[in-house]
Amino acid sequence: MAGFQQYPDEHGRFGPFGGRYVPETLMSALLQLEADFRRLTQDPGFQAQLRAYLEHYAGRPTPLYYAERLSRELGGPKVYLKREDLNHTGAHKINNCIGQALLAVHTGKRRVIAETGAGQHGVATATVAARFGLECTVFMGEEDMRRQALNVFRMRMLGAEVVPASSGTRTLKDATNEAIRHWVEHVDDTYYIIGSVVGPHPYPTIVRDFQRVIGDETKAQIMEREGRLPDAVVACVGGGSNAMGMFYPFVNDESVRLIGTEAAGEGVETERHAASINRGRPGVLHGALTYLLQDEYGQVTPAHSISAGLDYPGIGPEHAWLHQTGRATYVPVTDREALDAFFLLTRLEGIIPALESAHAVAHVVKMVEQGELKSGDIVVVCLSGRGDKDVEQIAAMTEGGVPGGAH
Amino acid sequence: MERIERVIRGCGKRAAFIPFLNAGDPTLEASFELFRGVLAAGADVVEIGLPYSDPLADGPVIQASALRSLRAGFSLPKAFDLTRQLRDVTDKALVLFTYVNPLLQYGPDRFFRDAAAAGADGAIVPDLPFEESGPVRQAADRHGVALIPLVTPTSGRDRIARICEAARGFVYCVSSLGVTGERALLSERVREMVAEARSHTRLPVAVGFGVSTPAQAADIAGYADGVIVGSALIRRLEDALAAVPGATRVLTGASGDAGMPLADQPVAAAEVSRLVTVVAGFARELNDALV
Numbered sequence: 001m002a003g004f005q006q007y008p009d010e011h012g013r014f015g016p017f018g019g020r021y022v023p024e025t026l027m028s029a030l031l032q033l034e035a036d037f038r039r040l041t042q043d044p045g046f047q048a049q050l051r052a053y054l055e056h057y058a059g060r061p062t063p064l065y066y067a068e069r070l071s072r073e074l075g076g077p078k079v080y081l082k083r084e085d086l087n088h089t090g091a092h093k094i095n096n097c098i099g100q101a102l103l104a105v106h107t108g109k110r111r112v113i114a115e116t117g118a119g120q121h122g123v124a125t126a127t128v129a130a131r132f133g134l135e136c137t138v139f140m141g142e143e144d145m146r147r148q149a150l151n152v153f154r155m156r157m158l159g160a161e162v163v164p165a166s167s168g169t170r171t172l173k174d175a176t177n178e179a180i181r182h183w184v185e186h187v188d189d190t191y192y193i194i195g196s197v198v199g200p201h202p203y204p205t206i207v208r209d210f211q212r213v214i215g216d217e218t219k220a221q222i223m224e225r226e227g228r229l230p231d232a233v234v235a236c237v238g239g240g241s242n243a244m245g246m247f248y249p250f251v252n253d254e255s256v257r258l259i260g261t262e263a264a265g266e267g268v269e270t271e272r273h274a275a276s277i278n279r280g281r282p283g284v285l286h287g288a289l290t291y292l293l294q295d296e297y298g299q300v301t302p303a304h305s306i307s308a309g310l311d312y313p314g315i316g317p318e319h320a321w322l323h324q325t326g327r328a329t330y331v332p333v334t335d336r337e338a339l340d341a342f343f344l345l346t347r348l349e350g351i352i353p354a355l356e357s358a359h360a361v362a363h364v365v366k367m368v369e370q371g372e373l374k375s376g377d378i379v380v381v382c383l384s385g386r387g388d389k390d391v392e393q394i395a396a397m398t399e400g401g402v403p404g405g406a407h
Numbered sequence: 408m409e410r411i412e413r414v415i416r417g418c419g420k421r422a423a424f425i426p427f428l429n430a431g432d433p434t435l436e437a438s439f440e441l442f443r444g445v446l447a448a449g450a451d452v453v454e455i456g457l458p459y460s461d462p463l464a465d466g467p468v469i470q471a472s473a474l475r476s477l478r479a480g481f482s483l484p485k486a487f488d489l490t491r492q493l494r495d496v497t498d499k500a501l502v503l504f505t506y507v508n509p510l511l512q513y514g515p516d517r518f519f520r521d522a523a524a525a526g527a528d529g530a531i532v533p534d535l536p537f538e539e540s541g542p543v544r545q546a547a548d549r550h551g552v553a554l555i556p557l558v559t560p561t562s563g564r565d566r567i568a569r570i571c572e573a574a575r576g577f578v579y580c581v582s583s584l585g586v587t588g589e590r591a592l593l594s595e596r597v598r599e600m601v602a603e604a605r606s607h608t609r610l611p612v613a614v615g616f617g618v619s620t621p622a623q624a625a626d627i628a629g630y631a632d633g634v635i636v637g638s639a640l641i642r643r644l645e646d647a648l649a650a651v652p653g654a655t656r657v658l659t660g661a662s663g664d665a666g667m668p669l670a671d672q673p674v675a676a677a678e679v680s681r682l683v684t685v686v687a688g689f690a691r692e693l694n695d696a697l698v
Contacts, residue, residue: 011538019539021507023464025559025584027536027566167470168460180463185585187561284508284534285461297483298512299460 004251004327007318012201014321020200022180022287029187034202036107041209046106053098054213057131058088060095062214064221064380069348074368077377080230081351082218084242084384091354091385092214092242093124097193099210101128104191111135111186114193115179117144117172117238118309118356119151120385121195126160136160139178141171144308151389169302172238172312176286196239197316200287204244204316211245218380219249226378232257232367235382236359237330238274238310240319242384247328257329260319261359263305264332274303276315277323277330285314291323306335307355307390337362342387342394343402354385355394410528411500411553411576414451415611415632422628424449424694425613427504427637428686429456429469430486431476433648437679438476439492441644444687446497449694452577453493454531454635457486457505464506464533466588468638468645475648483509487525494526502529502555502576507543515546522552529553529576537570544573557581558604560596567600571607577633578604581616588638589619601631621696628697636693640686647685651678 007014012034020030040046054060063086067079084092104112112134116122122138129136138155142164145152155162163182168174176198183192197204197211215233222230233250235243237260250256265273273279276291283292285300293301293313303313315330322328338355341362346352353361360381367373415423426445431438442453458473458481465473490501503522510518510532522530530552535543537556547554553576558567561584571578582597583590597614604612614627615635624634651674674682 020536021534021539022536023533023559024536024557024566024570025561025581027538028561028563167467167474173461177461177463181466181586184464187584281512283512284506286463287534289511292508294508294512296512298509299477300508301460 004322005248007321008201008205014318015324017282017289017317017320018201018204019289020287021284021289022200023184025184026187026200030200030202037103037202037206040103040106046102050099050102053102054095058094058098059086060213061217062086064218064225066225067349070345073348074365076368076375077373077379079364080222080378080380081383082214082246082380084214084382085351085353085357085386089120089124089127090388091120091124092211092245093121093195094127095213095245096195096207096210096241097121097124097128100191100193100206101132101134104134104193105132107191109189109191111190112193113137113139113179113182113190114195115139115172115175116195117141117175117311118307118389119144119148119155120309120389122155122160122162123151123158125193125195126155126158129160130158137182138162139165139175139182141165141169141175143170144172144175147308147393148389150392171303171308173300173303180286196241197244197318198239198286198288198314204288204318207241208244208248208318211241212248214242214245214382215247215249218246222378222380228378229253229256230378230380231255232259232373232377233380233382234259234261234360234363236261236310236356236384237315237319238263238312238356239314240316242382244316244318246382247322251322251327258322258327259363260328260330261333261363262330263307263310263359264334265304265306267334268332272304273332274305274310274312275332276313277320278332280313282320288317290317290320291315306338307359309354309356310359331363333359333362337366341365351383352387352391353383354387355390357382357384358387411452411502412611414500415577418451422631422697423451423611423613423633424697425452425454425615425633425635426450426640426690427454427456427635428640429458429472429476430489431458431479431481432472432644433475434479434674435481435485435489437674437682439489440679440683441686442489442493443496444683445640445690446499448687448690450499450690452500452502452633454502454504454637455486455490457483457503457509459506459509462506464586466586466638468641469587471645472641483513487521490522490525490527500528501526502531503527504531504533507532507535510543515543516549519546519550519552523550527552529555531555531557531579533557537566537573540573547575555579558600560584560600564603567603568607571604574608574610577611577613578608579635580604580612580614580631582614582627583617585616587616589642590617597627598630621692624693625696634693634697640689643689644682644686647682
């Protein structure tokens with residue numbers, strides 16, 4: 001058995017990927033964080049506290065819901081939805097934020113910062129900061145602040161300061177740059193809550209370990225419901241935290257296909273997409289060696305996706321490794337396909353998914369169309385978040401009219 | 408490899424003046440004249456910045472400068488052309504400042520081969536900490552280019568020792584927490600950090616990040632072998648550029664659509680010489696403060 005769970009190695013590498021490409025100013029903080037994380041995650045008191053907050057504050061375990069009407073419509077496989085959208089704050093992001101906020105509290109930090117794309121991680125960070133009485137600053141691309149104005153207001157209500165990132169493409173990539181720059185300057189008293197399985201070691205491991213609860217629960221729930229493992233699990237990938245959390249408990253179960261959906265935007269053949277694995281090359285972004293959208297000389301090129309949460313030119317280094325080893329497959333899903341899936345799920349199940357999560361649903365539809373799933377197969381989709389945040393954007397795009405629906 | 412050390416030691420009791428400018432800001436031709444200007448103003452070592460889309464260690468002034476250069480059509484091979492042109496006109500030390508990704512994409516061996524051929528003496532990679540530096544350092548060593556490391560107020564004694572042991576050229580002491588940019592006060596830890604570094608290396612020790620004024624430069628010159636100044640110089644360039652007729656919109660300001668390079672905007676010769684006068688004038692003030 002390959003033992004995919006043994007990664008990262010002692011250098012913070014997943015095969016060749018990962019590492020710590022950061023300014024020297026941050027090295028001592030990262031080494032200290034690694035030691036603190038190891039110590040605290042082995043501390044039964046810390047684990048009990050984490051479990052209690054996940055249960056009573058976030059609302060875990062989340063249901064594994066059998067999407068009966070969707071399954072019938074597709075005519076083949078049984079589709080289950082892991083309902084991360086039912087978490088407090090409406091997405092899987094809270095799992096990681098509770099864990100990292102506890103790390104901050106236990107290491108004596110009074111102040112947290114975060115980057116955010118769609119605003120989900122920013123809201124989750126602002127939420128736990130309020131709960132634990134921590135000062136909070138969130139960096140958000142100017143463009144994303146426009147797209148997700150409601151989440152900006154939500155964060156401010158929760159007491160967070162929201163700082164616009166106005167450099168570069170003014171999206172998640174630049175918000176992350178600003179957060180890292182800020183951390184370099186305030187590393188003495190500030191804890192940086194990274195929102196995805198990206199960044200320098202040990203962050204990809206920390207975020208994965210706080211998100212693996214998704215896959216751990218799913219595994220137990222599907223065994224109870226079906227008495228066997230699923231044939232495939234599907235999750236959307238921007239940085240890739242919900243996907244990594246879902247995949248990780250299954251990486252050594254060879255019969256389970258692991259499929260990540262990348263945002264193909266207007267198509268991977270165009271310039272406007274966020275498909276780092278399908279169209280990128282290995283390079284360094286935000287402190288890690290991973291697949292990255294870049295030009296010939298290593299200048300990072302802008303990503304595009306209809307969903308702010310997937311609008312990122314890189315991907316977590318462990319995903320790069322799962323791709324390179326062939327353990328997981330990463331497929332492109334366009335804006336159009338995601339939108340269709342968004343409406344499909346809304347209509348058939350009464351569940352409005354986040355546009356990010358709709359990318360995963362869209363691929364299940366495609367798998368059925370392409371005969372990749374047969375009758376009786378079991379597929380689990382990670383429904384990483386709820387779509388309320390996207391309703392305004394979609395109303396504007398469809399000019400208030402809903403495809404195939406009454407007006 | 409020895410030129411950097413030789414030049415800095417050659418300053419005797421005076422501290423070496425080490426200015427930083429980005430290659431290609433505002434255009435490649437103008438930046439050649441600007442580098443010549445700071446050399447004429449007394450620079451002993453010049454840092455040639457290679458503009459990058461995501462400069463994590465840089466504050467707003469150098470970010471905006473990099474963006475101007477990228478929009479004017481900068482690409483990495485042009486930095487080697489610029490280095491070659493400068494090598495033709497100076498015996499002073501030339502050091503490339505690049506983020507790690509462009510270096511990795513070009514290929515470390517190819518990068519240092521071309522750098523050495525162009526006449527570069529050293530390289531600084533601000534997002535390549537000691538732990539990740541092995542393969543890059545080996546490539547630099549193979550081609551006789553000094554990989555100059557950074558130490559910071561957070562490094563601690565053990566890290567400073569290890570970093571200094573592997574250092575080439577000089578040791579770069581980062582004077583404050585944070586990214587590049589002008590600051591009113593320099594960390595009190597700097598003097599101690601310089602002393603700590605000296606106890607682990609015979610190489611020169613220079614200080615940078617946040618040096619804004621001739622007075623600060625003079626203060627640092629009291630205990631370090633070199634003083635590095637970037638943002639303060641580039642801010643003068645930015646101010647001067649703002650006065651270039653019709654150039655304000657294109658050539659200044661950090662916000663804009665990166666990744667959508669505009670056509671190269673030529674800057675008139677008269678304007679270039681005005682930019683050089685402003686930047687070199689401030690460089691001379693800094694250099695004169697180091698006595």
